[in-house]
Amino acid sequence: MQKINKTKLPNGLVVLSEVLPQARSVSLGLWLRKGSRHEPAELNGISHFIEHNLFKGTRKRSARQIALEADLLGGNLDAFTTQEMTAYQIKVLDKHFEAAFDILADMFTSPTFEENELEKERSVILEEIKTLEDSPEDYIFELLHENLWPAHPIGFPITGTISTVKKFNRTKTVDYYNLTYTADNLVVAAAGRLSHDHLLELSERYFSDLPSSKIPPKTQPLPKSHVFHCIKKKMGLEQTHAVLAAEAVAATSSDRYACELLSTILGGGLSSRLFQTVRETHGLAYSIYSSIDTYTDTGYISIYMAVANNQLEKALQLVLDEICSMKRNLVAAEELHAAKEQLKSSIMLGQESVTARMHALAENELLFGRHIYEEELLQAIDSVSAEEVQQLAQKIFRPQSICSLVLSPKPRGQLDYSYFNC
Numbered sequence: 001m002q003k004i005n006k007t008k009l010p011n012g013l014v015v016l017s018e019v020l021p022q023a024r025s026v027s028l029g030l031w032l033r034k035g036s037r038h039e040p041a042e043l044n045g046i047s048h049f050i051e052h053n054l055f056k057g058t059r060k061r062s063a064r065q066i067a068l069e070a071d072l073l074g075g076n077l078d079a080f081t082t083q084e085m086t087a088y089q090i091k092v093l094d095k096h097f098e099a100a101f102d103i104l105a106d107m108f109t110s111p112t113f114e115e116n117e118l119e120k121e122r123s124v125i126l127e128e129i130k131t132l133e134d135s136p137e138d139y140i141f142e143l144l145h146e147n148l149w150p151a152h153p154i155g156f157p158i159t160g161t162i163s164t165v166k167k168f169n170r171t172k173t174v175d176y177y178n179l180t181y182t183a184d185n186l187v188v189a190a191a192g193r194l195s196h197d198h199l200l201e202l203s204e205r206y207f208s209d210l211p212s213s214k215i216p217p218k219t220q221p222l223p224k225s226h227v228f229h230c231i232k233k234k235m236g237l238e239q240t241h242a243v244l245a246a247e248a249v250a251a252t253s254s255d256r257y258a259c260e261l262l263s264t265i266l267g268g269g270l271s272s273r274l275f276q277t278v279r280e281t282h283g284l285a286y287s288i289y290s291s292i293d294t295y296t297d298t299g300y301i302s303i304y305m306a307v308a309n310n311q312l313e314k315a316l317q318l319v320l321d322e323i324c325s326m327k328r329n330l331v332a333a334e335e336l337h338a339a340k341e342q343l344k345s346s347i348m349l350g351q352e353s354v355t356a357r358m359h360a361l362a363e364n365e366l367l368f369g370r371h372i373y374e375e376e377l378l379q380a381i382d383s384v385s386a387e388e389v390q391q392l393a394q395k396i397f398r399p400q401s402i403c404s405l406v407l408s409p410k411p412r413g414q415l416d417y418s419y420f421n422c
Helices: 046-053 063-072 094-109 115-134 136-148 162-166 170-180 196-207 256-267 273-281 312-328 333-350 354-368 374-382 386-396
Strands: 004-008 014-019 025-032 076-081 086-093 186-192 229-233 240-247 285-294 299-307 403-408
Touching: 004 196, 014 196, 014 354, 025 094, 025 354, 046 076, 046 086, 046 115, 046 170, 063 076, 063 094, 086 094, 086 354, 094 186, 094 196, 115 136, 115 162, 115 170, 136 229, 136 240, 136 299, 136 403, 186 196, 186 354, 240 312, 256 273, 256 285, 256 299, 256 312, 256 333, 256 374, 256 386, 273 285, 273 299, 273 312, 285 312, 299 312, 312 386, 333 374, 333 386
Parallel strands: 014 186, 229 403
Antiparallel strands: 004 014, 025 086, 025 186, 076 086, 240 299, 240 403, 285 299
């Protein structure tokens, strides 16, 4: 049985730990309850911009010293920004835990945001935005996200746009940092060979003076997805890339496990229906898969494929045939069992990493306000019935709800959307 420890400090900061005595390492994360969806439109991308610049120097350390000290610890120091959160993390041997905490806490609480460093990092991010189009698979999902929610901040690109990033200056950066990097927005999470008391003592030492937010959080309207069909000409591609998508379930929905199983059966592995039909039987695609993306109040399911330019319509018909089959027929008991075992194995194997366990601590706190134990997860997956999977397929894949996006060097005209009527 997992032993999860949780303490909330007077300033609102939450401290979480999972003690794993058999481990030789510790994974530490500082998680902020803010991401790109919380930004005003004119500051789109500033969370990601700040994340980059926290590595560029503090009052105690230069950018080079941060990198050198992390390397001397043998640590893996990195960070990421999503639509709903920003995280800074480091993994080290347990004997270096306190030194690693000092580095992360210093970055989080004392960035200098020097003008010359801001300018250099702005150039890096602008190149990052430009290079997105070099990967058609990444680019098509970026376009999908923006078109699904064109009128809601959750559709904002995480990196921002060239236009918004060019306008970030030191004043805007410092102001947004002061507004969001507060104690009540911070979750400190660690997993591995450590004690909760030690983690708590370090958190109090470094963050007890961190102020809480003075402005109550704004409640955003629920994201309302936009149904669209788009064919975009893009030169330089050898294949046509296509994605079908539909609004699905939120991360907090009771249907999330049924949705995971629906995606797994459709296109979640080598034995999935789409892989076996489109690739193995008909040889139309090298890459085809389905996946789900979930957020606190919405989510979507998508099916991606890369096919020869003259084979899109045939591949699309095969995909829609499989979707229609899932809507009309119950999944066979053997197929549902196999999907459950695949999903449960993926979860359990992922939890062998101390970093994955630290992520689970923080993400469960940010999404649910409590820890979801492995036993609860596995039981929830096992309890999903074939009827629930079918009902969810019928609810999600309605003809009027399916979106499509195509990137092709040789567009062949509009798709026949009557395919969707099943």
